[in-house]
Amino acid sequence: MSDFSLLMTHGVFHLFAALITLCSVLVVMSKHPVKSAVFLVVDLFLLAGLYATLDSHFVAAIQVLVYAGAIVVLFLFVIMLLNLQPEQLRGLKFSAVEAGTLVISLVGFLITVVATFKGDQTGLGDGSLDPVAIEAAGGNTYVVAMKLLTNYIWPFELASVLILMAIVAAVVIAKKDKKKTSAPIS
């Protein structure tokens, strides 16, 4: 890899990382949920970009389609539906110093955990699927699909059951109470 392309790879990563961190802060700190949802969309798009730099094209596409396209739209629908009043959008309860201390200590702790456990990578994989091998085997999407529909076929089928349960549960929970709605008519 040439120096220039190495520089570009690092530059893109650091630019994306800085933007992702900024957008995450804005998601958490925005007073109004609509602003948070919009920054969440930006965040998810940037993460999809990072997935693409990691040669995970299928995951990047799914991230944009499902996360940014479906889940955040669901959030926006609910925010609009509830039409929250300003006094319910009150911000944080703790002071910024307390909260900042907590986040910084948590980051330090997690980095320590990662540094402790990252050394030993034996037994995690045979390393046979490096990008060149994946390209030779038919591309990222093909390889992921082969894994998904052979090794992971049972979790894949169970996921469909889970989604069905979630659909039914969401409808039942969000449905209006029948007794209440029919009371004024009778």
Add this chain to the structure above:
Amino acid sequence: MVPVDFYFVLACLIFSLGLFGALFRRNLIMVLMSIELMLNAVNLVFVAAGRAIGNVDGQVMVLFVITVAACEAAVGLAMVIALFRKYGTVNTDILRLLRG
């Protein structure tokens, strides 16, 4: 490739921010959005680690995580709507029935 540690550190940052939001925000919708942020940090670790050790199982796992996240968002938001309809608020200072 950028060293995998950088991705881990970034994921740590996102996860911490998400946990911070889930703990300190007083709006149920904001809590759910913070949980999505945390799930995304985990996804980033899966993909980066899988790429580093030459394995696509991490990407398969990310697909399952996204599925579960979609279900969680749907059911969670349905509960938020039901709570709002019953109590007229989504503030966790007021909705403290299970806090004891």
